[in-house]
Amino acid sequence: MGSDDIEMVGHGFFLEELPVGRRFRTIGRTLYEADLMAFVHCAGYGEVLFTDSEFVKEHSDIKGRLVPAAMILSIIDGLVLQYTAQHTGFAFLDCEMKVHGPTFVGDTIHAVCEVTEARRSKSKPDRGIVRTRNEVFNQDGKLVLTYTPARWMKARTTG
Template identity: 30%
Template sequence: MLYFEDLTPGRRFETASHTLTQDEIISFARQFDPQPFHTDPEAAKTSVFDGLAASGWHTSSLTMRLITASELKNVANGLIGMGIKDMRWPQPTRVGDTLRATIEVLAQKASGSKPGFGVVQLRWTTLNQHDEIAMQLETSIWVARRPTEQA
C-alpha cells in the first residue's frame, strides 16, 4: 500500500504505454465528443487539426487508465480526486501515437480536520512517443495516512 507518508514531494511514478488506433479514437469521440475532427477522417483534413485528432477527453481518460494500472493503483484508499487545475492539451493526439504518463508529487499537507488523511498534489504529464506533451494537469488527491500500531 502507498500511504500519505509515501507520497513525498519530488517522488515520481511512470506508467506503461498505449498506442491509439483510429477505431479507438472514433469510437470514444462518437460516444463522448462527437465533433467531425474526432469522428470523420475526411472532414478532419479541413479542420484546424489538419487530420483526425483524439478528443482531449480521450487523452485524459486514457491517462487515468494508465495511472490506475501503475504503482499508484496501490494508494491505500484509491485515487480520490479533489479537483483539477491547469489542465491543458498542448498538441493533438493522433492515430498511432503511443502515450505514457509520468506523475510527480508536488506537495503534501496533512488534514487538520481529519487526522487519518492528507492532501497530495500531483502533476500528471502525458507524453507521446516523441516525448512531446499531449496532456498535462495538476490534481489533488485525498490519501489515507499510515495507521499507527495498536499497543
C-alpha cells in the same frame, strides 16, 4: 491458507509514500481507432473533428485522426490510478489541464508524474491530499498534455 495470508500486489501508495518531489512514470499506451470511437460514443463527443475524416481533410488546420484531450486525460489517469491508488485513493478533488499539442490515433502515450503537494488532513488524520503534476508525452517525446490532479488519499498511520 486463506487469501488474507497472501501478499496483495497492485496496492496503491499511501500518503506517507508520496512525499513532495517523488517522481514516477506510467507504462505506455497506444491509442487505437477503436479507443477513439468507444470514447466518442460513450462520452457524446460527436464533434466532426473526431467523427468525420473528410471534414478534417478539407477544413481542419490539423490533419490526421485527432484524439480529444479529454480522452487522453481519461486514459492516462486510468494508468496512474491503476498503479498508485488501488485501495488508497478515495476521491478526485480537482485539476487544471493544459493541452500542448495534438494527439492522434496510433500515438503511444505515457505520463511522468511528480508529487507537488502532500498534506495530512487535520479533520481526518488517516487521510490527506496529494497533488501531482502529470506530463503526458507521445512516442516522440513531445509533451502533449499536462494536468495537476488533487486526490483524497488514505494514510498508513494517523499522524
